[in-house]
Amino acid sequence: MAANEVPSEVRGETRRKASRYVVPVAVAGVAAATIGLVPALAAAGDPDLPEITAQQLIEKIAGSETQTLSGTFKVSTDLGLPALGGLASGLGGQGGGASTADPTQKLTELASGTHTLRLAADGPERQRLTLLDGSDEYSLIHNGDDVWAYDSKSNEVFHEKGASEGPGAEKPEGKELPATPKELADEVLKAAGDTTSITVDGTARVAGRDAYQLVIKPKQAGSTVASVKIAVDAANGTPLKFTLSSVEGGKPVVDAGFTKVDFARPDASVFAFEAPKGAKVTEGAAEEARKSEKLPKNFEKDFGKDFGKDFGKEFGEGFGGFGKGLNVLGEGWTTIAKLDTGAPAPKTDEAPKELQGLLDSFGDKVTGKFGSGTLFTTKLVNALLTDDGKVYVGAVTKDALVEAANSGE
Structure with missing residues (x-):
């Protein structure tokens, strides 16, 4: 058995959806917008830290109270795809009059190449992510109920109101999730089952911080994943580095990392936004619906309830053959x-x-x-x-x- 590897008897077949508690809320909220990446680049010289088991390290991540941070990090993605060249423009490009500032379109750029980003977070209600591309800048700001996105190249703004409202903000029903870091760590290790090796493999120096390296590897032959390595801040348990490697070798599929990180609370002005003079502002669908006087007062609530019920039934019946x-x-x-x-x-x-x-x-x-x-x-x-x-x-x-x-x- 490898050093620090979790014994098989502490793992089982239970698979409960508790992963959203593994990464501190402030980090995870912005990470979701960047396809789950909140990582870092290791500097030379591995620190000498006390030994720790995989279960203890998972507990440290789960117990992290990090709510505030700011920093700069790079994201590199290499899926091994051929260059797409002018495919998008050749097939019609961006259509429908959509805003170039719309996050659903802009952040897909992170799926390939290397990008530098600035990140700031102050709890679950305020985050800011800025994608730097030469002299141009793209910013995504979540401040309370408002989400703003600004593309300096086109001078366009995208705004969505009510970011903290609606079904997406409701707590999902179902089994209660683990209440303590130890319970969560137990569930993560059980979910790993006999298919996964979870170990602690040394230490690293990441953006000036001492970190442990959690390594996750498939035990099964036939997977394209060679390993997932996560550098975890030794002091506060915040994940700092994420590297996903393929069995094909070469560059990692995903290699992203902080070059600077500070856990102090960012100034409130960081999350303030006002559309620049002359910028084109596009409102999101939810905000446009609110502005329409033709809609009944409880339209969104009632429509969502009835539509969800009827559509689910019709979809299931009409496309049952596809699902089967x-x-x-x-x-x-x-x-x-x-x-x-x-x-x-x-x-x-x-x-x-x-x-x-x-x-x-x-x-x-x-x-x-x-x-x-x-x-x-x-x-x-x-x-x-x-x-x-x-x-x-x-x-x-x-x-x-x-x-x-x-x-x-």
Whole structure:
């Protein structure tokens, strides 16, 4: 057994959704906007820290009381995809008159390349993230009920009111989540089961802070994930570094990190925002609905209740065939989602010219007992589309997908 590895007898099959308590609220809130990344770059020289077990380190993360911080960090993402070039513009680009400041569009840039960001957080109600791109700047500010986004390049502003209201802000129903750090650590280790190794692998110096390194590795063969490494602040338990490595080697799939971090409370002015003179301001859908005098007073509440009930019923009945075609194969790190569309796969030569080039650049023809199909690959997630309309997708190797297809399950 590796040093500090958690014994199998303390892990089990229980899988409870408690991960949202692992990272302090202030960090996690902004991390969600940056595809879950709140990491750091390690400096030279590993600090000499007291030994700690994986369970104790998870407890330290869960028990962290960090609510305030500010800092600068870099995010590097390498999925191994070919350059998309002018695909977006070739297929029509951004349409519908959408604002260039809309976070749902702008933050997708973090899915590739290297970016530098500034981050500030003051509890769950106030966060600010600024994406720097040369002389241009993109800022996303959450301050109470308001979310503002500003794109300096286009001088456009996106505003959404009521960020803390609505169903998304309600506490989900279901089983009670662990109340203490130790209970949470126990649940995390149980959820790992026999498929995962969780260990403490040395220390690191991150943005001037001493940190422990928590390493998570699949025990199963066939996963594309080699390891997930998280550097945790030794003093306050805040995650500082996140590195996701692929079995293919080379650059990490995700490598992001603080170059500076300060846990003092940021000044309130950091979260204040006023649209610059002459900027185009686009209101989000919720705010536009509030401004419409044609809507009844309780429209949002009643509509949401009735629509959710009726749509769920109609969707289930109308698309029941689609849902029935979905099957989950395997478990843990080698889970594969299989979808039987019931229709032959579309021919790539019938797709738009720009899309044909993209598909051909990372699609490989394969054959097996299942027949023939096309493999679409990245360093993390792979997909097999068979010619008879079946789709196999997972963070597994190409061989694992072909084997799943050959099994006929």
